[in-house]
Amino acid sequence: MIARQPTLKAIQLIAEQRSTAVVNPQPLNNAHQLFDKSPHRAWALQIFRSHFQLGRRGTINEVTITLSLKACNGDPFWGSQIHGISVTSGLWPCITVANSLMNLYCKAGDFSKSLCIFERLADPDTVSWNTVLSGFRRSEDALCFACRMNSNGVVFDPVTYTTALSFCSRNEEFHFGLQLHSSIVKSGLDCETFVGNALISMYCRWERLSEARRMFDEMPSKDLVSWNAIISGYSQGGIQGLEAISMFIETIRRGIDPDHVLLTGTVSACGHEKNLELGRQIHGFSLKRGYGKHVSVGNVLISTYSKCDRVEEAVLVFRNMNERNVVSWTTMISINEEAAVSLFDEMRLDNVPPNHVTFVGLLHAVTVHDLVEQGKKIHGACLKLGFSLEPNVCNSLITMYAKFKSTDESKRAFDELDHREIITWNALISGYAQNGLSQAAIQTFLSAVTEVKPNQYTFGSVLSAIGAAEDVSLRHGKRCHSQIIKLGLNTDPVVSSALLDMYAKRGSMFESERVFSEAPQRTQVSWTSMISAYSRHGDYQSVMTWFNQMLAEQVEPDSITFLSVLTTCGRKGMIDTGRKLFDSMVQDYRIEPSPEHYSCMVDMLGRAGRLEEAEEMVNRIPGGPGLSVLQSLLGSCRTYGNVELGEKAAEGLLEMEQKDSGTYVLMANLYAEKGQWEKASRFKRAMREEGVLKKIGFSWVDVDHAADGSLALHGFSSGDMTHPMAEEIHGLAEFVGLEMKFLREREVEWYESGVMLESVGCIW
DNA sequence: CCGGAACGCC
Numbered sequence: 001m002i003a004r005q006p007t008l009k010a011i012q013l014i015a016e017q018r019s020t021a022v023v024n025p026q027p028l029n030n031a032h033q034l035f036d037k038s039p040h041r042a043w044a045l046q047i048f049r050s051h052f053q054l055g056r057r058g059t060i061n062e063v064t065i066t067l068s069l070k071a072c073n074g075d076p077f078w079g080s081q082i083h084g085i086s087v088t089s090g091l092w093p094c095i096t097v098a099n100s101l102m103n104l105y106c107k108a109g110d111f112s113k114s115l116c117i118f119e120r121l122a123d124p125d126t127v128s129w130n131t132v133l134s135g136f137r138r139s140e141d142a143l144c145f146a147c148r149m150n151s152n153g154v155v156f157d158p159v160t161y162t163t164a165l166s167f168c169s170r171n172e173e174f175h176f177g178l179q180l181h182s183s184i185v186k187s188g189l190d191c192e193t194f195v196g197n198a199l200i201s202m203y204c205r206w207e208r209l210s211e212a213r214r215m216f217d218e219m220p221s222k223d224l225v226s227w228n229a230i231i232s233g234y235s236q237g238g239i240q241g242l243e244a245i246s247m248f249i250e251t252i253r254r255g256i257d258p259d260h261v262l263l264t265g266t267v268s269a270c271g272h273e274k275n276l277e278l279g280r281q282i283h284g285f286s287l288k289r290g291y292g293k294h295v296s297v298g299n300v301l302i303s304t305y306s307k308c309d310r311v312e313e314a315v316l317v318f319r320n321m322n323e324r325n326v327v328s329w330t331t332m333i334s335i336n337e338e339a340a341v342s343l344f345d346e347m348r349l350d351n352v353p354p355n356h357v358t359f360v361g362l363l364h365a366v367t368v369h370d371l372v373e374q375g376k377k378i379h380g381a382c383l384k385l386g387f388s389l390e391p392n393v394c395n396s397l398i399t400m401y402a403k404f405k406s407t408d409e410s411k412r413a414f415d416e417l418d419h420r421e422i423i424t425w426n427a428l429i430s431g432y433a434q435n436g437l438s439q440a441a442i443q444t445f446l447s448a449v450t451e452v453k454p455n456q457y458t459f460g461s462v463l464s465a466i467g468a469a470e471d472v473s474l475r476h477g478k479r480c481h482s483q484i485i486k487l488g489l490n491t492d493p494v495v496s497s498a499l500l501d502m503y504a505k506r507g508s509m510f511e512s513e514r515v516f517s518e519a520p521q522r523t524q525v526s527w528t529s530m531i532s533a534y535s536r537h538g539d540y541q542s543v544m545t546w547f548n549q550m551l552a553e554q555v556e557p558d559s560i561t562f563l564s565v566l567t568t569c570g571r572k573g574m575i576d577t578g579r580k581l582f583d584s585m586v587q588d589y590r591i592e593p594s595p596e597h598y599s600c601m602v603d604m605l606g607r608a609g610r611l612e613e614a615e616e617m618v619n620r621i622p623g624g625p626g627l628s629v630l631q632s633l634l635g636s637c638r639t640y641g642n643v644e645l646g647e648k649a650a651e652g653l654l655e656m657e658q659k660d661s662g663t664y665v666l667m668a669n670l671y672a673e674k675g676q677w678e679k680a681s682r683f684k685r686a687m688r689e690e691g692v693l694k695k696i697g698f699s700w701v702d703v704d705h706a707a708d709g710s711l712a713l714h715g716f717s718s719g720d721m722t723h724p725m726a727e728e729i730h731g732l733a734e735f736v737g738l739e740m741k742f743l744r745e746r747e748v749e750w751y752e753s754g755v756m757l758e759s760v761g762c763i764w
Numbered sequence: 765c766c767g768g769a770a771c772g773c774c
Contacts, residue, residue: 166766232767300770301769331771358771429773430773495774
């Protein structure tokens with residue numbers, strides 16, 4: 001029996017042997033070997049079963065058992081049956097049988113049984129140790145076991161090394177990994193292709209690609225796996241996609257026959273590079289080589305087409321696949337937010353069980369589309385299927401509930417986890433920050449840093465919370481700043497722009513400018529942060545100076561940059577400049593004006609009394625004007641006494657869902673000023689009848705009582721003198737106002753008034 | 765025993 005793949009003839013031969021009363025187990029073992037690694041493995045098991053049903057117990061030996069266990073391929077049902085047979089036939093203490101049993105239970109996910117068998121072995125060989133080593137789930141446990149092997153005097157073989165290395169690469173066990181590398185070199189095993197491949201893969205996972213490349217270049221004998229390892233290493237980060245592609249071209253040049261893994265890695269690199277043309281070519285190449293219908297090649301083609309904004313083509317690939325696995329469905333769910341929920345239903349009809357990644361994609365989709373009810377249902381399904389404690393799923397749940405403004409639910413999901421990585425903390429901190437719960441965000445941040453090392457995302461969120469909160473001491477911001485420098489995160493463009501934004505929002509323009517000038521790169525975002533800060537402060541001069549400098553440095557402004565500049569123009573009455581910039585934004589920069597831009601323009605034109613132009617601008621708004629636009633227009637009509645246009649605006653406002661008392665008040669005043677008393681009183685009456693209450697504006701201040709560390713919330717509204725310290729507060733406010741005026745008069749820079757405000761906070 | 769595909773935090 002030399003045939004590598006079972007042919008019909010071979011199978012007939014086996015059948016003949018099955019019918020003869022054989023004493024020697026050799027033919028049976030040969031049959032097993034024939035099916036080993038073939039897609040028809042289950043046949044081997046069938047043969048074994050029927051053999052057994054014929055009651056030929058005596059005709060098996062340890063090889064038969066070992067081969068049959070292999071044929072089980074991790075099936076726990078048949079595995080345990082054969083386990084029983086190995087015990088009754090007295091073959092189980094044989095080391096190869098025991099090793100195969102351990103291997104089977106590892107594959108079946110029943111590691112404790114493997115361990116149990118191992119501990120009962122009198123004399124385990126290296127294979128036994130290696131088998132157990134490979135079965136651990138947590139890297140820490142595996143590496144601990146490797147230490148035990150070492151102290152028991154087990155000599156590491158190539159399998160031990162490759163297994164241990166794979167644990168190091170999964171969990172960034174740098175110390176252990178490097179130690180293994182050096183002892184591999186000492187024992188001369190670095191020439192083994194398998195070991196070299198594992199080393200390459202480890203360095204790739206650690207994103208130490210130059211080290212991986214050095215290993216690859218120095219390898220005495222490379223195989224296809226070596227090429228695959230280095231190519232997928234380059235494609236994974238998404239940064240070195242071009243290198244991956246050029247390595248792929250090299251394999252073709254050398255006449256290496258690519259397999260599905262090589263194609264998967266290369267197509268994925270095309271996706272990261274958004275290189276649609278090359279992706280298409282390799283798609284064609286895969287079809288020619290017969291990998292067109294391979295599931296993992298198909299999966300990566302779906303994601304590549306989607307990354308290149310060709311969702312239709314992605315769908316086409318998906319619909320043409322012969323076999324769709326959980327990754328295929330999950331990819332479709334992740335790239336197709338609108339259809340995510342229906343795809344999920346379809347997936348279940350296709351009998352593909354979802355995994356935790358599926359839920360991450362689904363939760364993300366419902367989060368983006370604000371599907372609160374669907375989100376809760378999916379959360380329920382997560383709980384039922386036991387994915388809710390999966391860290392990534394939990395992160396998505398936290399983010400989802402934060403988006404739904406249920407930060408309590410976010411916190412509950414967070415509390416469920418007992419081991420939290422920085423990402424989980426980040427999700428909660430950012431959830432609080434986005435819901436305006438700055439205090440909670442900062443408190444969570446302070447707890448986080450006692451347990452894990454913060455990263456750039458952590459600071460991005462906490463700095464935005466500090467920037468947005470008026471009731472949080474800037475001390476927190478400065479402490480973050482020093483931590484950022486200590487951790488070396490100040491070179492991160494996102495962190496540095498969050499920092500300057502935080503200082504800018506809190507009025508410390510001096511600090512902002514310093515962060516800006518020290519930033520590693522000046523991005524669109526950092527320029528825009530500076531400009532919008534100056535805009536908030538009404539510093540027209542600085543807005544225009546910075547804006548012009550931004551343009552001079554060839555940094556393209558975005559819609560937010562324009563919004564800040566236009567707002568400033570409006571406030572300062574620079575109507576012509578504003579109009580010119582608005583037109584330039586649309587024509588030169590191809591930025592579609594948002595409702596905010598229109599609102600800003602209507603406001604600008606209205607304030608200047610150019611009401612016809614304002615009206616014309618209102619009519620340009622796609623989908624009609626929103627609340628704020630009409631309110632602003634109505635306000636201008638009231639100022640300039642334009643009843644006709646005012647009525648139009650009021651009409652639009654009264655048709656809206658949310659009734660605002662401002663509309664009634666403005667219209668009543670407008671009519672009153674024109675002497676149209678009847679109409680005026682009609683509006684006032686309507687306001688009372690429709691129960692629209694005039695909302696009172698409150699300012700809230702959290703006062704930090706330094707002595708006992710407690711916080712108390714104080715509220716203020718216009719004309720209200722009920723606060724026990726009202727006199728003192730008004731006195732101080734007046735004092736602060738005078739001091740500000742004084743400082744302004746002396747042309748002191750804005751940043752110093754920021755410092756001054758902080759010192760007032762201390763006196764308080 | 766080594767290589768591949770989908771996802772989470774600014």
